[in-house]
Amino acid sequence: MDFNANEEYAIAARGVRKTYRGAGKAPPKEALKGVDIFVKRGSIFGLLGPNGAGKSTFINILSGLVTKTAGEVSVWGFDLDRHPRQVRAALGVVPQEINMEVFFTPLEGLEIQAGLYGVPKSQRRSMEILNALGLGDKAGAYVRHLSGGMKRRLLVAKAMVHSPPVLILDEPTAGVDIELRKQLWDYVLELHARGVTIVLTTHYLEEAQELCEDIAIIHNGNVVACEPTEKLISSLDRKTLMVTPAEAVTGGIDLGAFDVELKPDGRLAIPYQPSATQVAEILERLSSAGVSVKDLSTVESDLEDVFLELTYRTDV
Ligand code: ADP
Ligand code: MG
Numbered sequence: 001m002d003f004n005a006n007e008e009y010a011i012a013a014r015g016v017r018k019t020y021r022g023a024g025k026a027p028p029k030e031a032l033k034g035v036d037i038f039v040k041r042g043s044i045f046g047l048l049g050p051n052g053a054g055k056s057t058f059i060n061i062l063s064g065l066v067t068k069t070a071g072e073v074s075v076w077g078f079d080l081d082r083h084p085r086q087v088r089a090a091l092g093v094v095p096q097e098i099n100m101e102v103f104f105t106p107l108e109g110l111e112i113q114a115g116l117y118g119v120p121k122s123q124r125r126s127m128e129i130l131n132a133l134g135l136g137d138k139a140g141a142y143v144r145h146l147s148g149g150m151k152r153r154l155l156v157a158k159a160m161v162h163s164p165p166v167l168i169l170d171e172p173t174a175g176v177d178i179e180l181r182k183q184l185w186d187y188v189l190e191l192h193a194r195g196v197t198i199v200l201t202t203h204y205l206e207e208a209q210e211l212c213e214d215i216a217i218i219h220n221g222n223v224v225a226c227e228p229t230e231k232l233i234s235s236l237d238r239k240t241l242m243v244t245p246a247e248a249v250t251g252g253i254d255l256g257a258f259d260v261e262l263k264p265d266g267r268l269a270i271p272y273q274p275s276a277t278q279v280a281e282i283l284e285r286l287s288s289a290g291v292s293v294k295d296l297s298t299v300e301s302d303l304e305d306v307f308l309e310l311t312y313r314t315d316v
Pocket of ligand 1: 020021022029030031049050051052053054055056057058
């Protein structure tokens with residue numbers, strides 16, 4: 001791959017494979033089976049997948065913790081094999097596992113990290129970063145006295161000391177309470193507004209749907225979708241018509257080809273395919289079934305539906 005050949009991408013990965021050698025008699029594990037992942041510069045990108053899908057393996061390949069078995073990766077235009085140092089400089093990675101030295105204060109930890117990345121003293125922003133993450137008043141505290149959520153934010157702070165253009169967060173909100181999660185996202189969104197490309201892995205689908213412009217779904221070591229979030233959701237071609245009947249429906253209703261579910265609040269939920277069905281058709285059916293409609297609305301599918309559909313389809 002040519003130097004700087006991927007100008008538009010923050011991360012371009014093609015055909016990436018990873019087979020872990022089994023320990024002892026354990027068989028080898030094919031954790032990534034040839035994945036293509038492209039992350040646009042300046043975007044917020046979500047890497048979704050169930051536990052064991054291969055998300056951390058992919059991220060650890062980027063950060064140099066795991067050596068890929070095959071494939072090509074470039075970060076900010078730098079080929080991982082030929083320019084590992086430039087790739088390292090372009091990335092800030094917040095690992096899934098919290099493990100950090102407990103002998104330093106947050107401020108010392110950040111200064112040491114900045115030193116490791118060769119950031120000159122005059123360009124260090126340790127206090128500014130700690131403040132942005134709500135850790136300013138803990139700058140001189142013992143790390144072992146920090147809560148789990150604070151430790152996680154400290155990891156984010158450490159990942160940002162060298163001002164990398166790409167920030168990767170591996171399951172950043174797992175086990176973090178709602179308040180801290182919000183604080184973390186505020187900071188991430190602020191970085192995004194300043195032009196930092198963000199990649200996050202999560203299994204909170206709602207979070208990904210809300211934050212990410214593009215999403216890759218990874219399952220059993222394969223990328224089963226990699227698209228703009230909107231497109232992913234509309235590609236499912238499934239909506240639900242919610243009907244409030246004028247009079248309570250008690251018995252079963254026959255709507256022919258359409259399924260209908262009576263909700264506890266008395267509304268009828270009727271799933272349909274927007275590409276193949278006009279809502280008018282459903283209304284005619286309702287009318288012939290003797291149901292008069294007081295109110296109606298449609299509900300879009302969400303990422304959860306897409307996720308179930310895609311992971312179910314490939315679960316063979
Ligand atoms: P995720 O982050 O999506 O939960 P991982 O990338 O951690 O998934 O793991 C993908 C698969 O690779 C899992 O089956 C996991 O057990 C296996 N795996 C991860 N790390 C190792 C390792 N160091 N040695 C052997 N197998 C591993
Ligand atoms: Mg993981």
